Amino acid sequence: MADSHARHWHPTAAYLYVLHLDGLALAWEYLRRHPDYWQDWVCRPQRPDAAQHWGLRLLEDPALDAREAHPIWFPDAQGVHLYPDVDSIPGVTLFTLWRIPGEKSLIHDGVRLVLRVRWLGGCLRLALAPGLADGMAYVYAVRAGTDLLAHAQALALELNKLSLTSDAIPNAVVRPRPALSALQEMHTLQALDATLAGASLRDIAEGLFGPKAVARDWHADGALRARMRRLVRRGETLMRGGYRRLAQLPKPIQGRSSPPEKRP
Numbered sequence: 001m002a003d004s005h006a007r008h009w010h011p012t013a014a015y016l017y018v019l020h021l022d023g024l025a026l027a028w029e030y031l032r033r034h035p036d037y038w039q040d041w042v043c044r045p046q047r048p049d050a051a052q053h054w055g056l057r058l059l060e061d062p063a064l065d066a067r068e069a070h071p072i073w074f075p076d077a078q079g080v081h082l083y084p085d086v087d088s089i090p091g092v093t094l095f096t097l098w099r100i101p102g103e104k105s106l107i108h109d110g111v112r113l114v115l116r117v118r119w120l121g122g123c124l125r126l127a128l129a130p131g132l133a134d135g136m137a138y139v140y141a142v143r144a145g146t147d148l149l150a151h152a153q154a155l156a157l158e159l160n161k162l163s164l165t166s167d168a169i170p171n172a173v174v175r176p177r178p179a180l181s182a183l184q185e186m187h188t189l190q191a192l193d194a195t196l197a198g199a200s201l202r203d204i205a206e207g208l209f210g211p212k213a214v215a216r217d218w219h220a221d222g223a224l225r226a227r228m229r230r231l232v233r234r235g236e237t238l239m240r241g242g243y244r245r246l247a248q249l250p251k252p253i254q255g256r257s258s259p260p261e262k263r264p
Contacts, residue, residue: 009193018186019178025066027247030238032062055249072109081141083129088137095138192235201228
């Protein structure tokens with residue numbers, strides 16, 4: 001039985017925010033749980049190059065979850081860059097920071113200024129070119145690659161949701177039932193936290209599905225026990241390098257905290 005004082009993972013309601021995270025935010029949730037990442041954060045003055053080892057431009061505080069943290073991935077395959085339009089035409093949309101709806105955060109990563117915009121049900125990250133100023137015509141740029149069309153389609157979808165010319169966002173939005181994949185991420189993170197706290201598979205099952213369900217369905221070769229094993233294995237795989245796929249980062253150099261990746 002796990003120490004009851006270590007059951008910070010037990011309230012499922014504390015993980016509901018995970019249902020609305022995108023791939024980059026989920027990647028951070030798995031990375032920030034890695035014990036070696038915590039060690040690098042504590043010893044960051046002595047390890048100035050540790051961030052790139054983890055796929056970041058700068059180390060971010062692992063105590064902050066995806067709602068508060070501002071991790072800057074390197075290289076940022078999903079990043080969108082804004083540049084001044086040197087060949088603009090009359091009537092184009094101008095860059096006006098305060099007319100962009102949603103919660104805005106500006107972060108300088110040592111190389112560029114990054115604007116993160118969050119709104120109900122979405123998040124967009126924009127890298128601002130040094131010459132871009134308020135009131136200027138601007139253009140979007142995405143990193144070239146074989147999946148350029150997919151990036152362009154995803155960008156168009158997010159921009160349509162954001163509606164940059166809108167004056168405000170609605171006070172309430174009706175959302176569909178969370179997808180099964182979102183529920184899986186929530187359960188995986190909860191199971192991972194439980195494992196790191198020393199909980200047994202049965203403890204985890206009771207925390208996720210309740211003691212009654214466990215008393216009824218917990219068997220040596222039962223489906224519930226097998227499901228718990230898969231969740232724990234998936235969480236550990238994502239924490240120990242698998243998060244890079246969520247953030248669309250290249251494979252890491254093999255080392256202390258980068259064992260050969262397995263598909264979660």
